Amino acid sequence: MQPMADQVVTRFAPSPTGRLHLGHAYSALFAWRAARSAGGRFLLRLEDIDEARCDPAFEQGIYDDLAWLGIDWDGPVLRQSERSAAYRAGLDRLEARGLLYPCYCSRKDIRAEVERSGSAPHGPLGAVYPGTCRALSLEERAARQANGEAFALRLNSRRAKALAGAPDWSDRAHGTSKVDPVALGDVVLARKETGTSYHLAVSLDDAYQGVTLVTRGEDLLEATAVHRLLQALLDLPVPEWHHHALLTDDDGKRLAKRDDARAIATLREAGHTPAEVRAMAGFADA
DSSP: OOOTTOOOOEOOOOSSSSSHHHHHHHHHHHHHHHHTTTTTTTEEOOOOOOOOOOOHHHHHHHHHHHHHHHHSSSSOOOEEGGGGGHHHHHHHHHHHHOOOEEOOHHHHHHHHHHHHHTOOOTTTTTOOOTTTTOOHHHHHHHHHHHTTTOOOEOOHHHHHHHEEEEEEETTTTTTTEOOOHHHHHHHHEEEETTTTOOHHHHHHHHTTTOOOOEEGGGTTTTTHHHHHHHHHTTOOOOOOOEEOOOOOOOOOBBBBTTOGGGHHHHHHHTOOOHHHHHHTTOOOOO
C-alpha cells in the first residue's frame, strides 16, 4: 500500500477505548485538511491492540463522530489487532541484528535498582532503564524463559547507536532534530503478553500505509525519536512530522476521554451542529 509519488498521505489513529473528544476532533481535522488541501489521501487506523479496554461500541462511535464532523477517509480502516504477524516480523529483524534482549525486571525491581545506585538517569522519555538484564547470560535467559517468567523485549540502545548512529528527523513546527539512542534508553518494544509496543506498531504501520506526513499532538514529540530510530534500524521510509498544539480544558489540562462534557457525541446530543463543534476544536468553516 504505497502512495503515488509526491502524494501527501496523512492518518488519524485513535484507540477505541473511549469516546472521542474535542482534542481528537482537532487532530483528525488537522490531518484530514492537510491531506485534502494537498490533493492527498487521509487514512484511518484503529490502535486496538489492548483487547481488555477496546470496545466495539467505541469503535462505532469513532466512525459516527468522524462522519458527523464531515471527515471522510480513503481506503479500508487498518486495525492493529490484525497486524500481529507484521509486528512479529519486525521484532525478528531487530533480533537478527542483535538489537533485542529479554528484560525480567518488574517496575518494583527497577525502582529498587535505581535506589541502590543512588541516581536515575533521565532522557527525553523520562527515567532511563538501568540496564539490569542487558548483561544476562544466554543460559540465564533460557532458564528464566523456561520458568515462564514474564518479560519485556527491550531495544539495546548501545547496539542501536553503533548500527544507526544519530539519525535526524524533520518537524514542520519544531525544525530538525537528531536522535541520541543511548539517551532514549533501552525502550520496551514488546511484552510476553503483548506482541508489540506503541513505538514499534506505529513505526511499522506508518511505513506499511505509506504515510508521508505524521500529524499528532505535541505530547508525542519526544516519542518520535524512538520511531525515527526504528525506521533507521528497520530500513523504513522516513516521513515528515508536524506535532501540533494540544487542546486543553478551562484549567489548562490536556483533554482526556474521561472528560465527557467535551465528548463529540455529548456535544452532538446537546444540539450543537458539526460546524459549531469544528469551531470549538479550532477549525471554523471558511
